[in-house]
Amino acid sequence: MNALANLSSHIARSPGDPKIVRSGPSSLSGADRLARALGWFSIGLGIVEVIAPGAITRTLGLQGKESLVRAYGVREIASAIPTLSFDKQVGLVSRVAGDLLDVATLAPALRPENPKRDNAAIAMALIAGITLLDIAAVTAVSATHSAGKGRRRDYSDRSGFPKGKEASRGLARESFQTPRDMRADLAPRPRLEAIEG
Amino acid sequence: MRALVWHGKEDIRCDTVSDPEIEDARDAIIKVTSCAICGSDLHLFHNLVPAMLPGDIMGHESMGEVVEVGSGARHTLKKGDRVVIPFTITCGECEQCRRQNFSVCERSNRKKFLADKVFGHATAGLFGYSHLTGGYPGGQAEYLRVPFADSTHVKVPDGIPDDKLLFLSDILPTGWQAAVQCDIQPRDTVAIWGCGPVGQMAIRSAILLGAEQVVAIDCLPERLSMAEAAGATTIDFLNESVIERLNEITGGKGPEKCIDAIGTESHVTLSQPDTVLDRAKQMMLLENDRPHALREMIYVCRPAGVISIVGVYTGLVDKLPMGMAMNKGLTFRMAQTHVARWTDDLLRLIEDDEIDPSFVITHKADLADGPEMYRTFRDKQDSCIKVVLNP
Ligand SMILES: NC(=O)c1ccc[n+]([C@@H]2O[C@H](COP(=O)([O-])OP(=O)(O)OC[C@H]3O[C@@H](n4cnc5c(N)ncnc54)[C@H](O)[C@@H]3O)[C@@H](O)[C@H]2O)c1
Ligand SMILES: [Zn+2]
Ligand SMILES: [Zn+2]
Numbered sequence: 059m060n061a062l063a064n065l066s067s068h069i070a071r072s073p074g075d076p077k078i079v080r081s082g083p084s085s086l087s088g089a090d091r092l093a094r095a096l097g098w099f100s101i102g103l104g105i106v107e108v109i110a111p112g113a114i115t116r117t118l119g120l121q122g123k124e125s126l127v128r129a130y131g132v133r134e135i136a137s138a139i140p141t142l143s144f145d146k147q148v149g150l151v152s153r154v155a156g157d158l159l160d161v162a163t164l165a166p167a168l169r170p171e172n173p174k175r176d177n178a179a180i181a182m183a184l185i186a187g188i189t190l191l192d193i194a195a196v197t198a199v200s201a202t203h204s205a206g207k208g209r210r211r212d213y214s215d216r217s218g219f220p221k222g223k224e225a226s227r228g229l230a231r232e233s234f235q236t237p238r239d240m241r242a243d244l245a246p247r248p249r250l251e252a253i254e255g
Numbered sequence: 256m257r258a259l260v261w262h263g264k265e266d267i268r269c270d271t272v273s274d275p276e277i278e279d280a281r282d283a284i285i286k287v288t289s290c291a292i293c294g295s296d297l298h299l300f301h302n303l304v305p306a307m308l309p310g311d312i313m314g315h316e317s318m319g320e321v322v323e324v325g326s327g328a329r330h331t332l333k334k335g336d337r338v339v340i341p342f343t344i345t346c347g348e349c350e351q352c353r354r355q356n357f358s359v360c361e362r363s364n365r366k367k368f369l370a371d372k373v374f375g376h377a378t379a380g381l382f383g384y385s386h387l388t389g390g391y392p393g394g395q396a397e398y399l400r401v402p403f404a405d406s407t408h409v410k411v412p413d414g415i416p417d418d419k420l421l422f423l424s425d426i427l428p429t430g431w432q433a434a435v436q437c438d439i440q441p442r443d444t445v446a447i448w449g450c451g452p453v454g455q456m457a458i459r460s461a462i463l464l465g466a467e468q469v470v471a472i473d474c475l476p477e478r479l480s481m482a483e484a485a486g487a488t489t490i491d492f493l494n495e496s497v498i499e500r501l502n503e504i505t506g507g508k509g510p511e512k513c514i515d516a517i518g519t520e521s522h523v524t525l526s527q528p529d530t531v532l533d534r535a536k537q538m539m540l541l542e543n544d545r546p547h548a549l550r551e552m553i554y555v556c557r558p559a560g561v562i563s564i565v566g567v568y569t570g571l572v573d574k575l576p577m578g579m580a581m582n583k584g585l586t587f588r589m590a591q592t593h594v595a596r597w598t599d600d601l602l603r604l605i606e607d608d609e610i611d612p613s614f615v616i617t618h619k620a621d622l623a624d625g626p627e628m629y630r631t632f633r634d635k636q637d638s639c640i641k642v643v644l645n646p
Binding site: 070071072073074075076077078079080081082083084085086087090139140143144145202203204205206207208209210211212213214215216217218219220221223224226227228229230231233234236237239240241242243 | 256257258260262264265266267268269270271272273274275276277278282300301308310312354355365386390392396400435436437438439440441455459460462463464465475476477478480481483484485486523534538539561586588596600603604608609610611612614615617623626627629630631634635636637638639640
């Protein structure tokens with residue numbers, strides 16, 4: 059990233075603009091990074107599922123389920139979009155739901171008659187691991203970004219008006235007039251007042 | 256020096272960077288004594304404003320002391336001057352600057368070719384606000400180079416603390432312009448969507464400018480409590496119907512003046528299904544902004560009323576009820592703030608103790624804690640409303 063920053067520096071910045079010398083700690087938390095990694099994983103897996111579903115079904119002994127795998131690929135990519143956005147929770151929750159679907163789909167491949175049963179077992183273990191990671195990520199992201207963190211404060215003593223809020227109403231009207239180009243209320247005042255008495 | 260640097264979405268770091276250098280005779284360099292994080296910075300944090308590049312320095316609300324002045328700025332500035340730096344960079348000479356439309360200065364955007372393409376015609380250069388507005392390094396840093404420094408500064412007297420003056424750089428004039436754009440009359444009800452720092456300043460401005468009634472809308476209790484402190488009537492949009500309450504408050508006629516102090520990142524909630532749709536489209540790059548409040552304002556505004564927009568929008572907006580707006584004869588006014596147009600008046604209000612903008616500060620921290628403070632402010636943790644950083 060630093061290399062990219064310095065490259066963009068030379069294209070987009072002038073000689074007197076500051077350039078990065080040494081990078082400090084990031085605002086991204088561990089939870090954010092985990093979510094990001096899972097998001098990119100989803101993109102990768104999703105692409106494979108969409109373009110090569112046959113390879114997957116053959117490996118797992120799930121021949122005939124190519125369309126389903128392709129649909130799951132689309133689902134992976136769809137859940138990656140919110141996972142990679144700043145609304146990570148939504149994406150991660152949808153990933154957990156997707157993990158459960160994957161488990162349900164893969165379960166029949168564990169039956170003893172399946173010659174690719176060992177592969178299916180490995181895949182199942184992977185999915186279990188990913189599910190745990192997804193759950194960990196949802197929990198960590200929710201905890202890190204919860205608005206409930208810290209004190210709840212009340213600011214009803216902060217008027218910002220040293221003279222008090224009543225005395226402040228209209229205080230600036232004496233010295234300030236709306237500039238001509240920002241006037242909006244051009245109603246014929248005298249007539250309006252006559253109507254309203 | 257140290258500076259808060261954008262590395263990507265949600266990735267801001269306190270980096271060590273080289274010091275800025277004078278490039279042009281009209282430049283000056285200030286040593287930053289205070290700077291703040293703005294709601295606009297959150298749009299960059301979320302990568303919603305196009306044309307940010309890794310390595311860009313954040314920040315457009317800064318003040319400090321002049322430490323170096325180019326030969327072309329010495330007629331108005333000297334070493335040791337105490338200045339607040341408006342976030343809009345202004346040449347002071349072009350046709351727009353002469354009309355005091357400072358945020359659309361024709362000469363201060365050094366990436367004009369890019370902005371011309373994107374906006375049709377370029378707008379002013381801004382500090383730390385993407386390459387569309389010049390790609391100028393921002394002021395969340397120990398030092399800031401100020402281009403066109405002879406006209407881009409507000410001199411402030413000693414003896415008033417930074418906390419009272421800093422917001423002349425942005426949010427105070429922004430809240431003020433939001434209210435001025437409404438051309439407030441004594442009988443007006445002014446409804447303000449969003450009680451962030453900008454909304455809070457808009458509330459105070461509307462009261463100082465004599466609105467009979469100010470209604471403030473948000474969902475965060477601590478922000479609503481701060482709005483009430485100034486005398487605003489409040490609506491919690493998660494627990495009440497904004498439209499019903501506003502009609503009730505105004506005898507069924509709707510507020511004459513409506514202010515948008517939210518901008519592109521309207522709260523997403525299932526109780527407002529349009530916001531969910533907007534967010535989904537935004538993720539898929541089918542729409543840039545989430546204009547829920549704008550739709551609400553157009554619906555509830557009194558016919559012939561004014562919609563004043565200071566919340567920042569970044570691009571394309573869907574499902575805006577233009578027919579409603581046209582038939583109701585609404586007036587729209589909007590802009591990035593013409594900061595220097597208002598700072599003389601506002602400095603006087605501060606000096607005369609008519610407003611003390613420091614009421615909005617809830618968090619103060621060292622620049623090194625900046626990355627964490629971005630998160631606290633974005634996640635609304637610890638009842639955070641405004642963060643001031645001291646380099
Ligand atoms: N025009 C300018 O020159 C200028 C200058 C500074 C800031 N801004 C813009 O003003 C906006 C506000 O800035 P801020 O610093 O106060 O940011 P902020 O993010 O702290 O405040 C936004 C507030 O709006 C509230 N909100 C969200 N959805 C809402 C809804 N549907 N109804 C009512 N309230 C809702 C949020 O809870 C929050 O309190 C941002 O878009 C910022 O970019 C514009
Ligand atoms: Zn700002
Ligand atoms: Zn100009």
